Amino acid sequence: MAVLLLNASLQPLNVISHRRLVVLLTKERVAFVDEAAERAAAEALAVRRLPEGVVIVRLLRTIHVPRRLLRPNRRNLLLRDDHTCQYCGRLGTATELTVDHVIPVSRGGAPDRWDNVVIACRKCNWRKANHRPEEVGLTLRRKPVPLTQEYAHIIFLRYPELKEAYDRLLAAA
Ligand SMILES: [Zn+2]
Structure with a gap:
């Protein structure tokens, strides 16, 4: 209650x-x-x-x-993305899901901006590795926006x- x-x-x-x-x-x-x-x-x-x-x-x-200014930390990202991999749509528990940088940090992506971090399952994160999504045939299911x-x-x-x-x-x- x-x-x-x-x-x-x-x-x-x-x-x-x-x-x-x-x-x-x-x-x-x-x-x-x-x-x-x-x-x-x-x-x-x-x-x-x-x-x-x-x-x-x-x-x-x-x-x-x-x-309140919300930070794109893991907990808030799980909330924003409904515990769902933003590439394949798989629903998972917090431990099954990872935080993925859409444009890898090593390739100039922002490490801590709402529009560059999404929740991804391990499989998609592994497949994506150090690539941009389109390079490995992955598409974001929705545009990552700041949590209101x-x-x-x-x-x-x-x-x-x-x-x-x-x-x-x-x-x-
Ligand atoms: Zn996935």
Whole structure:
């Protein structure tokens, strides 16, 4: 179970722990997004239990959130590329997948730019070796772009159940 914290504007901010939720509720910094959720949570917390299912709360006052600059590290690349080899489309676990430089660094490719690094399976990476994709008959399935800086995107990639609940909330608003 996860607790999604929204800004007062309903923009997703973060996923927080239950302990943090209780602290924020006690300090009256947050409110539940609907009355039914509030009743259910109040009943659960009254008997020192945690509310069931996804919990969404919003800050009562808007806070300014600086934009996060995401780096094209392995973890973020796996998120961007959906754990999928960008050449053959094979889905893999983190350990089965590698980071490939589209234009090899040894041939002038940028080592750490979003548009020059993609997730590749070992087989494609081995086949590609020190070549450009077109030299060995490989094609990128989609153009590598920077992972969006919207924090929500990252939250929802990691917590799909929160995305569903959040989409329902927006649809009802
Ligand atoms: Zn592959």
